[in-house]
Each structure stands twice: as C-alpha cells, then as structure tokens.
Amino acid sequence: MTTKKIKSLNSSNAAQVVRKILFRARLIVANPSNWKYLNALDLTPVQNGVIVLTHESNRLGASMLAENIAKEAKNQGSCIYILTRQFGELNQEYAQTAPLRIVFSKIKMKSVLKKLHTAGYNRLLANTVVNGDCIRIAKECGYTVVSLIHEMPKVIQQLQAESSLKELEKYSDCVVFPTKGMQKKITGQFCVTPNSWEIKPQGIYLQDVDSNTLNKTTRDILGKLNKSEKIKIAVGVGNTTEIKGFDYFLKMARKAPTDILFVWAGKKESFYDICLSKGSVPTNFVYLGKLTTAAEMAALYTIADVLAMTSRVDTFPSAVLEAMKFGTPVIGFAESGGVSEVVQNGVNGTLIDKMGDTDAFLQAIISIVQNTSQYMSLSKNAKKTALNYSFENYVRFLMALFDEKSEV
Structure with missing residues (x-):
C-alpha cells in the first residue's frame, strides 16, 4: 500500500472518530436526564439473567427492536438487563422495562459485564453488527452470546464495521439472520462463517390497540x-x-x-x-x-x-x-x-x-x-x-438458543 493511500485511510479514520465524538456530544446535550444511567448498576442477584446489548437509544428500527425483545423476554419470565452505548430518547423507556446502564468505553464494558456476571447474568443478546467489538469481551467474562445481524452489506461498509463483523463471527455462540438472502450476501461478501447460525425473521412487535x-x-x-x-x-x-x-x-x-x-x-x-x-x-x-x-x-x-x-x-x-x-x-x-x-x-x-x-x-x-x-x-x-410473524415466537426462539448453546 502506498504512503498516499495510508495517509488517506488515516485521515478517513480520524474524521470518523471526530464525527462519532460530535454525535455523542449532541446526544448528551439533547438528553441530559440520561446522566443517571451512566453510573447506575443494579446488582440484584438473578439466575440465568439475559443482557440485551444495543448500540443506540434513538427511535430507530434496531433500538426499538431491542426494546421490544427486552419487554417480551421479560413477559416470558427472563430476568433482563439492558446495556446501551448511547444517550438517547429511548433510554427512559428502556429503564421502564429493565435495569439500564449506559456504557461508552470497552474498558468500562468489561468491568460492567464482570459485575453483572457475578450477579447471575450469564447470557448476552448482542443487537446489530456494530456491537461485534464487544463479543470477545463478553466471552472472556463467561457469557453465552447470541448475536443478531440487521445490517445489509452496504450499511456494514458505510459504518466501517467489517472488523466488528469478524469479531462477531469468531466469538458468538450463535448468529441470527432475519432472512436467508441476507445471510448469503453477508457470509459471501465478507467471507465470514459463524460457528453456528440461524435464520429467523423478527416478527411484528407493534402492540395491539383497543x-x-x-x-x-x-x-x-x-x-x-x-x-x-x-x-x-x-x-x-x-x-x-x-x-x-x-x-x-x-x-x-x-x-x-x-x-x-x-x-x-x-x-x-x-x-x-x-x-x-x-x-x-x-x-x-x-x-x-x-x-x-x-x-x-x-x-x-x-x-x-x-x-x-x-x-x-x-x-x-x-x-x-x-x-x-x-x-x-x-x-x-x-x-x-x-x-x-x-x-x-x-x-x-x-x-x-x-x-x-x-x-x-x-x-x-x-x-x-x-x-x-x-x-x-x-x-x-x-x-x-x-399471521406467520409472531413476535412472541421470535423471542421464545432467541431465548431457547441460550438454553441450547449453554448446554454445549
């Protein structure tokens, strides 16, 4: 690789870091009430607790899916803890469903995961490829990890999340794709072969209204x-x-x-x-x-x-x-x-x-x-x-994967 290309890549990476910092700063300013979730850590003992890890807290598809998975899993009897890596408008809603902690750095993530594991949380549901950089940390802390991939190949490239995808592939106990077509595109284009993978559409989580x-x-x-x-x-x-x-x-x-x-x-x-x-x-x-x-x-x-x-x-x-x-x-x-x-x-x-x-x-x-x-x-x-897309069945399927992989 030429010196010119190396400089270009370094410049691009630096610009991305700056954009992330500015984006995080805007979210912090816009959601001052979220500060209370930055240091909160409910360590009430549980058995086979499930952590739902989401990279964002804005009212977007992936974060709303994480919220609804947490709600339904709780309804089905699981002890849930939510970890988010962002300030955002959904955090107060997350906190109404389960204990919530905002974690910015991977060093802090490791510390938090260790403490929660000691309290009885031993399963982690990682929502989106962006969280792939935390999967190895979770495995080192003793978690069974199920990862959900929602991003199309083009989005993974735009987010420069290829390395996170590789980490997700290597350390997840199971990877869940929403469609067969997407599974083929991602495994083919990025040459990834998860240890175990499943195809399961997410279902409809829009609540019924009287x-x-x-x-x-x-x-x-x-x-x-x-x-x-x-x-x-x-x-x-x-x-x-x-x-x-x-x-x-x-x-x-x-x-x-x-x-x-x-x-x-x-x-x-x-x-x-x-x-x-x-x-x-x-x-x-x-x-x-x-x-x-x-x-x-x-x-x-x-x-x-x-x-x-x-x-x-x-x-x-x-x-x-x-x-x-x-x-x-x-x-x-x-x-x-x-x-x-x-x-x-x-x-x-x-x-x-x-x-x-x-x-x-x-x-x-x-x-x-x-x-x-x-x-x-x-x-x-x-x-x-x-009628073929039951959200209850989708969440039940995800929780069953933890039982299956924990026994392996």
Whole structure:
C-alpha cells in the first residue's frame, strides 16, 4: 500500500472518530436526564439473567427492536438487563422495562459485564453488527452470546464495521439472520462463517390497540389530512433519509394523479429540506411528522391504501409486516433487502424489479388503489401473511438458543 493511500485511510479514520465524538456530544446535550444511567448498576442477584446489548437509544428500527425483545423476554419470565452505548430518547423507556446502564468505553464494558456476571447474568443478546467489538469481551467474562445481524452489506461498509463483523463471527455462540438472502450476501461478501447460525425473521412487535383508542386516533390523523372520501392514500414510513428513499416518494407525489395523497410519517432529517428545495412542494403531499405511539402507527396503517416502501436498503423493515397486519398491501424495490422475502407479486403487494424506477412504482400504486377487487385480494392475503410473524415466537426462539448453546 502506498504512503498516499495510508495517509488517506488515516485521515478517513480520524474524521470518523471526530464525527462519532460530535454525535455523542449532541446526544448528551439533547438528553441530559440520561446522566443517571451512566453510573447506575443494579446488582440484584438473578439466575440465568439475559443482557440485551444495543448500540443506540434513538427511535430507530434496531433500538426499538431491542426494546421490544427486552419487554417480551421479560413477559416470558427472563430476568433482563439492558446495556446501551448511547444517550438517547429511548433510554427512559428502556429503564421502564429493565435495569439500564449506559456504557461508552470497552474498558468500562468489561468491568460492567464482570459485575453483572457475578450477579447471575450469564447470557448476552448482542443487537446489530456494530456491537461485534464487544463479543470477545463478553466471552472472556463467561457469557453465552447470541448475536443478531440487521445490517445489509452496504450499511456494514458505510459504518466501517467489517472488523466488528469478524469479531462477531469468531466469538458468538450463535448468529441470527432475519432472512436467508441476507445471510448469503453477508457470509459471501465478507467471507465470514459463524460457528453456528440461524435464520429467523423478527416478527411484528407493534402492540395491539383497543378499538376506541384506534378510532379516536384515526379520526385525529384524518383531521390533519383533511381527506375527502374519494382520495386514496399512499403511506411512507421512516426517517426522511436517502436510504429510506424519501426522494423517490416525493418524486412520485409530484407525478401522481391528484386523487392519490402521499403521506409520510417519520423523523425529519436534513435530507427532507434538500429534497423539497429541488422542486415545488406537491399539493398532494403531507408530512405527518414522527409518530411514536402504537395507536398512531395503527391508525396510519388503517387509513393507508398502500404502503410505499421506497427504501434503497432495508434489511427486514418492520413497517412491511405492520402494514400487512392491518391489511395494507405493500410495494417495494426487490433489490432493497428483506421486503422481497415477504412481498409476493400479485399476492400481498408488488415488487419493483429496478431500483429507483419510480415510474413503475407509481404505476403499481395507481393499479392497486384504482382496482377494488385487486385491492381486496391483496389486503386479505396481506393479513394472512402477517399471521406467520409472531413476535412472541421470535423471542421464545432467541431465548431457547441460550438454553441450547449453554448446554454445549
């Protein structure tokens, strides 16, 4: 490797470190109440306790999955402890589920894991590849480790998490992939062969909502949309980022017939303003903002005629299963990831072959919302599909892996 390339790599690594420090600083400033979790350590003795390790505490897919795994595992009788490596808005919710500790450094991680192991926690569920750098530490402390991989290869590269993936592969007792397709891509592209691995989709963790609450919340959202009965609704869900394909969504809204309303729900990122600056704001586009409750999400899927899953990369998007639970057909790009494992063309939705083909995507939306018999068939099959993804069974499967690997 040339001196020039070495200098370039060093510069890139230094820039990444600086970005991480600044990002952490912003989260600390934004969540001052999280300081109490930095030194808290509940060492109440337990038996076969399970630590759920998450790298983030923002309201994003991976961290929300970690929260819901912890809740369901606790409901099933496991003693749970949550370790997070970040300040964030979800930490107070984590703490309502189980004892919580924020751990920044790997030196502190080792100290905390040793103390918790002494208290009876001997199982660690590592959520995402990013936590791979802590797996060897956990094994050295005596833990049985089950690791969950959610990132697509492109995301692993963007995060420069290849070394963490290698550590995860080498030291985990079992690695769980959400889909067979993703398992093949990651093991093939990065030449990793875990000691033991399983395929298990995560299931639907969106909580059920009573009918009165759902009806009221639905009316509230419809009031914000000011929708007439003839208008059909295409919904997009997620942060307004390039990865989520917010620009694709907006592009379709600009071209769509006026009787189709394009509604986006999710945290507003800087990419939102970039996209809107490139053209006029479509009259048939509504940004709902970030929806945080189960009732709001349930109401959104209830009023939606179709879920437009415009993601460029999405391992196994929860929104796909959640929408199908409410009978909402799903359209997505076949190349994006896990959506192709759930959506079947003409059965419960539509897959668009070419990434970024918004013309074909828009035509699929129009076809579904304008054909009542087609819509009814897709909706019925979507509900049937959702029945196959029990979150209770998913968590039960994960906890059983610990029993199996602990006996080896």
